[in-house]
Amino acid sequence: MLLHDRRSRVPQTRWAMRKNAMGHVFQTTSQRGLNHNLPPMRLWHKAKKLGTWDPRAISLDRDIKDWRALSPDQRDLIVRLTSLFQAGEEAVTLDLLPLIMVVAEEGRLEEEMFLTAFLWEEAKHVEAFRRFLDEVVCTHEDLSHYHTPNYSRIFYRELPAALNRLRHDSSPQAQAEASVTYNLIVEGVLAETGYHAYHAILKRNDLLPGMLQMMEYLKRDESRHLAYGVYLLSRLVIEHGDPIWNAIERRMGELLTPAIEVVNELFEAYPVLPFDLQVDEFIAFAMAQFQARSSRIEKARGQTLEQLNRVDELEQMPV
Ligand SMILES: [Fe+2]
Ligand SMILES: [Fe+2]
Numbered sequence: 569m570l571l572h573d574r575r576s577r578v579p580q581t582r583w584a585m586r587k588n589a590m591g592h593v594f595q596t597t598s599q600r601g602l603n604h605n606l607p608p609m610r611l612w613h614k615a616k617k618l619g620t621w622d623p624r625a626i627s628l629d630r631d632i633k634d635w636r637a638l639s640p641d642q643r644d645l646i647v648r649l650t651s652l653f654q655a656g657e658e659a660v661t662l663d664l665l666p667l668i669m670v671v672a673e674e675g676r677l678e679e680e681m682f683l684t685a686f687l688w689e690e691a692k693h694v695e696a697f698r699r700f701l702d703e704v705v706c707t708h709e710d711l712s713h714y715h716t717p718n719y720s721r722i723f724y725r726e727l728p729a730a731l732n733r734l735r736h737d738s739s740p741q742a743q744a745e746a747s748v749t750y751n752l753i754v755e756g757v758l759a760e761t762g763y764h765a766y767h768a769i770l771k772r773n774d775l776l777p778g779m780l781q782m783m784e785y786l787k788r789d790e791s792r793h794l795a796y797g798v799y800l801l802s803r804l805v806i807e808h809g810d811p812i813w814n815a816i817e818r819r820m821g822e823l824l825t826p827a828i829e830v831v832n833e834l835f836e837a838y839p840v841l842p843f844d845l846q847v848d849e850f851i852a853f854a855m856a857q858f859q860a861r862s863s864r865i866e867k868a869r870g871q872t873l874e875q876l877n878r879v880d881e882l883e884q885m886p887v
Contacts, residue, residue: 579808606877607799608682611792615685619792621785623696628778631704633775646776648696648834649766651711652719653759657693659723660754663689666734667746673738682796688790696782704779716833718826726823727754740808741815744801748819749857751797755790756861761854763787765834769843798861802868802876808850813869816871820862828854 598600603609617775635643701707715723730749733742763783770780805813831854835847868876 577848579809587648587803589884595675603678606678608676609678610798611796612678612682612685615682615689615789615792619685619689619789621692623692623699623745623782624711624776626781628700628703631700631776631778635704638775639842641840645838646766646769647701647705647707647711648714648837649762650701650705651714651833652700652830653696653762653766654694655715656723656754656759657690659686659727660750661690663728663731663750666731667743667750670734670738670743677797679800682792686793686796689776689793693786693789694784694861700779700782704776716830717828718833720883721826722754722758722823722830726826739803740812744804744812744815745819747797747800748816749823751794751800752820752858752861753823753827755793755797757824757854757858758830759790760787760794760857761831761850763790764853765845765850768872769845773843794861798864799876800863802871803873805865805875806871807874810869813866816865824858 604613638646664683664687668680668687671679671683701711727749730746734746763786767780767783767787769874770776770783801816805816828851831850832847835841835850841847
């Protein structure tokens with residue numbers, strides 16, 4: 569019964585693709601094999617080389633010494649940022665599965681392969697931030713008081729709702745809205761701007777080298793996740809046309825303001841910003857990243873799948 573229910577919402581073509589006169593056919597034992605030129609497959613190959621770092625293998629010895637020398641406000645800003653990342657990484661780890669389910673049901677093997685690395689990397693990001701809190705900050709306090717109203721809206725409500733909708737509605741529009749929420753807003757605007765701020769603090773002040781190293785690995789992982797999101801949204805636009813582009817634009821319009829407000833709320837917490845940070849730098853960074861990706865996806869309106877899948881297109885993605 570369960571199998572019947574699951575199949576009943578999957579278009580027949582998907583299952584037909586899996587069968588021939590002999591019964592079930594698997595892609596990798598058919599003439600198709602694996603398409604190593606597909607952008608997600610190229611990301612998979614990168615993930616195998618670049619995504620295998622171990623959060624436990626990074627020394628935090630100097631970080632522990634540096635931490636003791638920081639002022640209360642400097643510590644507070646770093647714990648605040650870490651609290652936002654910690655919950656954010658946990659959220660994206662918990663919420664990705666419905667998208668992987670849809671991709672698997674559609675028989676997109678190469679995409680699913682990359683998404684297994686994607687999920688594994690998010691789980692490592694959860695571990696990395698928790699290790700910093702456990703071993704450098706040495707806190708087990710509840711840090712959710714740092715989760716401001718706009719942060720809570722996005723991570724407590726919008727993200728789980730958009731991804732969990734895919735459990736009962738795997739339409740292209742639902743996929744596009746989930747990907748805008750997850751990839752473009754949470755990863756593209758919030759995570760990348762946060763990494764940029766965290767990295768700027770540590771690099772410019774020669775602080776916490778273990779955490780700085782983790783931040784560099786995290787940023788590299790995240791650029792692959794973003795590249796996949798841009799690919800997925802571009803593919804949906806090419807396959808389903810303007811209704812999907814309109815849904816993407818609408819969803820971006822709904823979430824961009826609260827996402828930018830998360831950045832403002834972070835900085836508003838301090839009368840004088842620690843580490844001489846300027847909020848304008850980070851708002852400008854967030855907007856520039858967002859605009860570049862949105863323009864890249866809009867470009868898909870005039871493209872074919874063949875053009876999207878060309879190797880040089882992936883290299884040009886703004887990640
Ligand atoms: Fe992450
Ligand atoms: Fe990510």
